[in-house]
Amino acid sequence: MMFRRLFLACSLAFTLTLASGAQAAFEPKNRPYDVEHYRIEIQLDVATGKYQTLTTIRFRPTTSLTTMALDAEGIKVTGAKFGDLSLVVTADPKEVRVQFPQTLVAGQQIEITLTSESVAESGTSGLFREMDPRQPSRLPLYYTHFEAVGARKVFPCNDEPADKATSESIVTVDPRYAVYSNGRLVEDVLIQSKGKKLRRVHWLLDKPHSTYLITLVLGQFDSLRSKSTSLPIAIHVAPGAAPRAQFALETTEKALKFFEQFYGMSYPWPKYDQIGLPNFMGGMENTTQTTMRESVLIPEENSLLSRFTTQSLVAHELNHQWFGNYVTLRWWDDLWLNEGVTTFMADLAYSDYWGQERGAIRATLPTWLNYYRQEEGPRAHPIVSNALPSPEDLFDAISYTKAARVMHMLDTLIGRVAFRQGMRNFLKTYAYSSVTSDQFFAEMEKASGKDLKLFRDGWLRQRGYPVLTIGRTWEANRLEVTLTITGRSNHPEDKSRFIVPLPIVAHRRSLPAYDVPVLLNIDTNSASVLRFKLPAEPEWITWNDSVVALAEIETPNIPEREWIAQALKDPNPLSRLAALRHLAAPLLDRRSFLVDPISVNAKNAISRVISQDASVPVRSAALRLLADSPFADLPEEWGTAVLEQATDPRNLALNASERLDIQAAALNCLGKFDTPEVTTLLRSRLLDPKLSFDLLGPTLGGWARLGAKNDLVVLQQALALHGKRGYSYERLIRPVFALARNDSVLPLLQETLDKPDLPFDIATRIVRNLAVNEQLKQTEALAQFVQLFVLTPSRYDGNFRARMIGVLEEAKTPFAQTALEQIAKDTTDARIRELAQLQLAKNFPPVSGKGTTAAP
Numbered sequence: 001m002m003f004r005r006l007f008l009a010c011s012l013a014f015t016l017t018l019a020s021g022a023q024a025a026f027e028p029k030n031r032p033y034d035v036e037h038y039r040i041e042i043q044l045d046v047a048t049g050k051y052q053t054l055t056t057i058r059f060r061p062t063t064s065l066t067t068m069a070l071d072a073e074g075i076k077v078t079g080a081k082f083g084d085l086s087l088v089v090t091a092d093p094k095e096v097r098v099q100f101p102q103t104l105v106a107g108q109q110i111e112i113t114l115t116s117e118s119v120a121e122s123g124t125s126g127l128f129r130e131m132d133p134r135q136p137s138r139l140p141l142y143y144t145h146f147e148a149v150g151a152r153k154v155f156p157c158n159d160e161p162a163d164k165a166t167s168e169s170i171v172t173v174d175p176r177y178a179v180y181s182n183g184r185l186v187e188d189v190l191i192q193s194k195g196k197k198l199r200r201v202h203w204l205l206d207k208p209h210s211t212y213l214i215t216l217v218l219g220q221f222d223s224l225r226s227k228s229t230s231l232p233i234a235i236h237v238a239p240g241a242a243p244r245a246q247f248a249l250e251t252t253e254k255a256l257k258f259f260e261q262f263y264g265m266s267y268p269w270p271k272y273d274q275i276g277l278p279n280f281m282g283g284m285e286n287t288t289q290t291t292m293r294e295s296v297l298i299p300e301e302n303s304l305l306s307r308f309t310t311q312s313l314v315a316h317e318l319n320h321q322w323f324g325n326y327v328t329l330r331w332w333d334d335l336w337l338n339e340g341v342t343t344f345m346a347d348l349a350y351s352d353y354w355g356q357e358r359g360a361i362r363a364t365l366p367t368w369l370n371y372y373r374q375e376e377g378p379r380a381h382p383i384v385s386n387a388l389p390s391p392e393d394l395f396d397a398i399s400y401t402k403a404a405r406v407m408h409m410l411d412t413l414i415g416r417v418a419f420r421q422g423m424r425n426f427l428k429t430y431a432y433s434s435v436t437s438d439q440f441f442a443e444m445e446k447a448s449g450k451d452l453k454l455f456r457d458g459w460l461r462q463r464g465y466p467v468l469t470i471g472r473t474w475e476a477n478r479l480e481v482t483l484t485i486t487g488r489s490n491h492p493e494d495k496s497r498f499i500v501p502l503p504i505v506a507h508r509r510s511l512p513a514y515d516v517p518v519l520l521n522i523d524t525n526s527a528s529v530l531r532f533k534l535p536a537e538p539e540w541i542t543w544n545d546s547v548v549a550l551a552e553i554e555t556p557n558i559p560e561r562e563w564i565a566q567a568l569k570d571p572n573p574l575s576r577l578a579a580l581r582h583l584a585a586p587l588l589d590r591r592s593f594l595v596d597p598i599s600v601n602a603k604n605a606i607s608r609v610i611s612q613d614a615s616v617p618v619r620s621a622a623l624r625l626l627a628d629s630p631f632a633d634l635p636e637e638w639g640t641a642v643l644e645q646a647t648d649p650r651n652l653a654l655n656a657s658e659r660l661d662i663q664a665a666a667l668n669c670l671g672k673f674d675t676p677e678v679t680t681l682l683r684s685r686l687l688d689p690k691l692s693f694d695l696l697g698p699t700l701g702g703w704a705r706l707g708a709k710n711d712l713v714v715l716q717q718a719l720a721l722h723g724k725r726g727y728s729y730e731r732l733i734r735p736v737f738a739l740a741r742n743d744s745v746l747p748l749l750q751e752t753l754d755k756p757d758l759p760f761d762i763a764t765r766i767v768r769n770l771a772v773n774e775q776l777k778q779t780e781a782l783a784q785f786v787q788l789f790v791l792t793p794s795r796y797d798g799n800f801r802a803r804m805i806g807v808l809e810e811a812k813t814p815f816a817q818t819a820l821e822q823i824a825k826d827t828t829d830a831r832i833r834e835l836a837q838l839q840l841a842k843n844f845p846p847v848s849g850k851g852t853t854a855a856p
Contacts, residue, residue, distance in 0.1 A: 071152035126153035141219040148391040164208035215286035279759030285320030316346035332391035340403020378842035414448035422447035487524030623665035639673035668698040671705025704739035738769035783815035
């Protein structure tokens with residue numbers, strides 16, 4: 001059959017030219033002083049959101065100093081004092097400078113105070129004011145988010161991760177508010193001020209930490225506290241909701257035990273709080289106090305699938321208390337030391353909780369679904385990089401997913417015993433310090449006794465990943481397999497060198513039956529010829545067993561039947577899934593333009609995996625992979641199997657959460673099969689007022705992807721029907737409109753985004769869905785939508801506009817080019833301009849002799 005492609009033919013890959021101005025904006029300032037302590041005193045008027053701040057900074061100059069520069073953005077600094085002496089202060093939009101009356105001597109301890117004022121508003125960085133949409137009568141919540149460069153939006157500071165300091169926060173506020181911050185509670189008292197009764201709360205953290213890890217949360221909360229740990233652990237959520245946080249508390253306790261045993265050390269801080277905020281975008285690992293989207297801590301009633309997300313995010317943010325907080329990156333180019341290491345460690349904790357099979361598949365899926373897409377796009381960069389316009393632009397699939405896979409390879413390369421010892425030594429050596437990648441790898445070399453320089457430089461300082469081409473011959477008279485392996489970068493223009501640990505397993509089911517594992521260490525700098533003995537010819541060889549190597553495998557002279565055997569017979573569930581992905585590759589690869597390229601045998605094998613594989617995670621992940629296809633339709637032979645999994649998955653002994661897991665993935669995948677049976681099923685489910693929370697989201701996704709003529713009508717009916725069930729349902733439904741393939745949805749999305757009280761969480765999910773809507777990305781309407789949004793002043797800040805411009809990263813149409821050129825020309829934001837130029841350079845390279853398409 002013919003497969004409808006959701007986007008237009010693209011040009012060949014071209015070299016990505018990074019804008020030359022990026023490094024200057026991205027590099028640390030390395031100011032000539034060392035801050036030792038911040039005392040931040042805030043008085044907040046909760047009725048207006050206005051607040052005054054008195055910031056006391058204790059520091060030591062590292063050289064003679066007459067002027068001190070501090071980061072300050074969006075706040076009005078009204079004065080500065082050195083003792084009783086007032087100091088001259090000058091300011092620009094990003095910085096304040098304090099002039100001292102005499103030269104300060106290097107090493108001298110100095111203390112100054114600065115007064116400032118500002119107002120809490122909605123946003124993605126700084127101090128926010130937010131209403132709880134679930135409890136409209138609840139007092140407004142106030143909270144901070146400072147990563148990566150947001151602390152400067154609340155108090156003047158040296159907002160650089162390497163300059164660690166102790167801190168204390170003293171907040172004076174309406175007495176109805178609870179106040180939470182870093183460290184231990186020093187004082188919580190009622191006071192009288194100007195005839196008003198107020199509350200003053202004082203928190204102190206006497207161990208050094210970076211400014212981006214300071215936090216304040218003010219609001220009305222109920223708390224659930226651990227009774228089984230000596231460490232004070234608490235979860236603070238909306239009034240009346242604390243009992244629903246029991247699962248989150250239990251997973252916190254188990255993850256704490258796992259990490260303490262792995263690192264061979266106790267949790268290094270005096271407490272651990274997790275605070276649920278109604279529309280927080282994910283989680284933030286502030287030292288001793290994580291802020292998190294509340295629905296993660298208190299999932300919707302009766303939701304079983306949300307437990308997987310809860311455990312995963314709880315473990316991720318908790319691990320940051322070691323990697324990120326206890327030991328912190330020196331500068332943002334080493335973000336992977338925070339996020340990649342923590343992603344890998346959270347994956348281990350996930351496997352410890354849910355089992356190795358589910359954990360391994362969950363850890364690998366983001367590589368296939370997210371990382372490879374970014375690596376092919378305009379923002380491809382090495383893991384250690386200052387090539388993007390802003391530190392915020394590094395929070396991506398490369399710093400998280402790719403870096404986690406590099407950790408997985410390192411673990412395999414040196415072995416778990418040495419790996420764990422290296423992690424322990426690293427934490428012990430650099431406790432409460434700021435570090436670099438080289439220091440991390442130095443500890444791994446000491447623990448393992450191996451020279452890791454080539455591995456480190458290849459994976460951290462080069463972009464991309466290797467493509468390994470494998471040839472195989474069998475010499476029957478010698479009972480010997482010969483492998484010839486060559487490697488190249490996925491970026492054809494790069495001459496990169498990678499050291500790749502590649503586990504393979506030779507399998508045979510006929511007598512003499514065997515499974516023989518071999519660990520290969522591949523250097524892509526030269527061709528490898530490897531030989532090993534086997535009792536008889538293998539029936540198939542699993543290349544990259546357990547998907548350890550971050551590499552794509554090409555096997556041009558190996559018959560398809562061996563991949564089919566791997567998909568159906570391999571004892572490793574993740575390896576079976578990898579074989580399915582290989583067989584389906586022509587319909588999953590966004591660079592593929594073949595028509596009906598999959599053989600009948602491959603189609604049948606994939607159908608069998610979907611409907612008969614013995615592993616719940618394999619079936620579920622297979623359906624998620626297929627749903628991600630850029631083609632509008634998938635082979636109709638698979639439709640029956642997918643429909644069966646959506647209604648009545650068979651051949652498995654399923655508990656309730658496992659059944660939901662498969663059904664949810666299948667309902668979402670049904671959007672690839674435009675048949676009357678599918679349309680009827682999805683519509684009837686969406687209009688069922690009792691449809692479970694766990695199945696509503698995937699059913700919405702399947703319907704939107706189906707592209708039915710009345711898709712928007714049914715989505716609006718679903719919003720009207722299920723929106724009455726509570727805010728959680730509305731939050732689930734509104735972003736799904738962005739998956740609809742009808743460009744008439746864009747005015748509806750604009751109307752939603754224009755709502756002054758729309759939570760940023762919903763807005764962000766809308767943008768994420770637009771970025772994977774293959775058909776809309778090819779339309780002139782969406783290109784104009786993005787252009788108008790990015791260039792029109794609104795409440796959305798630069799971080800959000802950067803997310804919106806990313807919607808066009810994979811769009812290679814003339815409409816996208818025109819929109820990007822206009823954005824680059826008209827924006828006043830240097831970061832947005834550079835991102836537009838990056839996309840133009842990658843997707844619309846200049847025609848030889850005709851100059852560049854990027855705006856100056």
